[in-house]
Amino acid sequence: QDQTVETQVVDAMNQVFGSHPGIRAFHAKGIVVEGSFKGTPDAVALSRAVLFDGRTIPVTVRFSDSSGLPSIPDGSDGANPHGMALKFHLPDGSETDMVTNSLKVFLVPTAADLRDFFLAIAASPPEAAKPTKLDQFVASHPTIPAALATIATPDSFAHEEYRGLNAFVLVNKAGGRQAVRYVVTPEQVVHLNAAEAAKQPPDFLMTELPERLNRGPVIFHLKAQLAAAGDPTNDPARPWPDDRRVVELGILTLDKAVPGSTEAEKKLLFLPGQLTDGIEASDDPMIDVRDSAYAVSFSRRTP
Numbered sequence: 001q002d003q004t005v006e007t008q009v010v011d012a013m014n015q016v017f018g019s020h021p022g023i024r025a026f027h028a029k030g031i032v033v034e035g036s037f038k039g040t041p042d043a044v045a046l047s048r049a050v051l052f053d054g055r056t057i058p059v060t061v062r063f064s065d066s067s068g069l070p071s072i073p074d075g076s077d078g079a080n081p082h083g084m085a086l087k088f089h090l091p092d093g094s095e096t097d098m099v100t101n102s103l104k105v106f107l108v109p110t111a112a113d114l115r116d117f118f119l120a121i122a123a124s125p126p127e128a129a130k131p132t133k134l135d136q137f138v139a140s141h142p143t144i145p146a147a148l149a150t151i152a153t154p155d156s157f158a159h160e161e162y163r164g165l166n167a168f169v170l171v172n173k174a175g176g177r178q179a180v181r182y183v184v185t186p187e188q189v190v191h192l193n194a195a196e197a198a199k200q201p202p203d204f205l206m207t208e209l210p211e212r213l214n215r216g217p218v219i220f221h222l223k224a225q226l227a228a229a230g231d232p233t234n235d236p237a238r239p240w241p242d243d244r245r246v247v248e249l250g251i252l253t254l255d256k257a258v259p260g261s262t263e264a265e266k267k268l269l270f271l272p273g274q275l276t277d278g279i280e281a282s283d284d285p286m287i288d289v290r291d292s293a294y295a296v297s298f299s300r301r302t303p
């Protein structure tokens, strides 16, 4: 095979979900909202990024269901994990992004493993003989059931916690470097049980958020879990110990649904590796592959 892993992984997603013109290969169904971000003094101590310096930074956010199916029911298992992609509009006109989801730990260590996971799903239709390719793949990759055990359907996009999973490095004015994982924490987490989730109308998350924003803003806290020496920064499937220090980097206030979200989301491309001075990628090679795969998907969905 002479194709790059980023093309292979998008091809594998298209095999599982089909390709739908104008639609993302994954996290196909979503909704775009707007608001602002304000950094904390604790964030300034960790990073010299303009993002954190305390001024008010406009932000565009897309919440999404997992899956490459544009009409996946929001309450179905396949819609988990839900996504939250953030695009910060910096004063100099540049952008920096964070692309997070509701898993507490990622499914697999590498992009090649993710490709093979989708290929195993594609090779395991309902009529496939047991154990299926997927059964075998999951049995030999224990990080997958461990990750899937961390997710549930929220009653609102506003009531879920989202994580960056891949590690990034914050660099401060003195050149001090700290590896972190982002956590975007809501005011409260509210999860439905499986029976309640299955009973929800198919678009309940997409319709609820604009209604909620009409009543008032939605607040999230952007936090960073700080790595200690020896914590793995190149494997998003390995959690860091729960007692690692967590620092509040800033407050996110979402206050506006975007009219014409379906058109707006087509033009948006969120890239986990679109960074700004003071924020760097870690040694996790998945970040670069994600950037390339999102660009492949963007070029396929853009006429």
Ligand code: HEM
Binding pocket: 009, 010, 023, 024, 025, 026, 027, 030, 062, 063, 064, 082, 083, 084, 085, 099, 100, 101, 106, 110, 111, 112, 114, 163, 164, 165, 166, 236, 268, 269, 270, 286, 289, 290, 293, 294, 295, 297, 298, 301
């Ligand atoms: C090797 C690992 C991964 C690959 C290859 C991959 C691939 C993709 C692709 C192709 C898309 C569609 C992009 C577009 O058309 O704009 C996408 C979207 C997305 N992915 Fe990933 N992904 C990976 C890991 C992750 C991780 C670790 C997270 C969360 C921490 C994540 C969260 C999301 C979200 C939230 C979206 C929707 C972005 C939006 O709203 O535009 N992905 N992914």
